Amino acid sequence: MWAGGSGDEAGGMNTSATHTDAHPSPNPAPRLAIQAIGLYKTYGKGDAQVRPLDDLSLDIEAERFTAIMGPSGSGKSTLLNMLAGLDTPDSGEVFIGRTAISRLGDRKLTALRRDRIGFVFQSFNLVPAMSAEENILLPLQLSGQKTDGRIFDRMVDLLGLRERLGHRPHELSGGQQQRVAVARALVAQPDVLVADEPTGNLDSNSGEEVLNILRASVDELGQTVVMVTHDPRAASRADRVVLLADGRLAGELAHPDPESVSTALMNVTASTARPAAASAPAAAHAPTDGGAR
């Protein structure tokens, strides 16, 4: 039922001739949900100029869980925003499915975000006056889509929210609120779910629950998930960890575990550390992050 994408381009966005279905190979190339090519982004001018993205290219495979890590200020959120069509690069291109976002006007970009991307943020972003159920269904209502009761029920059960549907956000724990936010992001069956530090405000048990759900959405529903995190344990739940430093790709791990992620993150952080710049912000964001020291 759930094919991990409802868009018209769910068949993949690869334009390369090697990615056709006509000649299946023993190791077929992965279907890509998002492709970022040569992204540059600059803020400010002169001495105050920062370049959070500096010729960054990245493929996000469909139906996989990708984690993005890197020191504070390395460009993770900037990249995630570009991958989700929330922001546009100064140059370079992002394909969401087969759609090149630079060619879309504001209205089409808004519609693409609404219809094809699910968002989860560190701060939950629920509507305080609405119940959990109303919050979950809000994006569908805003886009005029009908609620698929089976998907709603499956989501609510998967996320363990059945008993909480009538509760407002202030009546829920942080972990429950974030699960409502994940349900809200998933119920519209987005092509891609992006999450920026979704466990950053949660204790380790609640964070674990949210990670279990993200993992299950990939394994059981075929969802594509891209998550920024500072926590090597969280990142190790992903299929692949991508490391950023100074707006560039600084490495990746295909089979991450907490130790290998911690080591890789330490190496990247050490290699990019600048006097009086790198250590304090990184530590401030990583209270449970053994690898960011």
Ligand SMILES: Nc1ncnc2c1ncn2[C@@H]1O[C@H](COP(=O)(O)OP(=O)(O)OP(=O)(O)O)[C@@H](O)[C@H]1O
């Ligand atoms: N709107 C903006 N205006 C000016 N500078 C910005 C803006 N957004 C980001 N930056 C700068 O770009 C750089 C990268 O920011 P970004 O938020 O992508 O980092 P990050 O890796 O997500 O960091 P953190 O781990 O602290 O969340 C930083 O130096 C930041 O100050």
Ligand SMILES: [Mg+2]
């Ligand atoms: Mg960030």
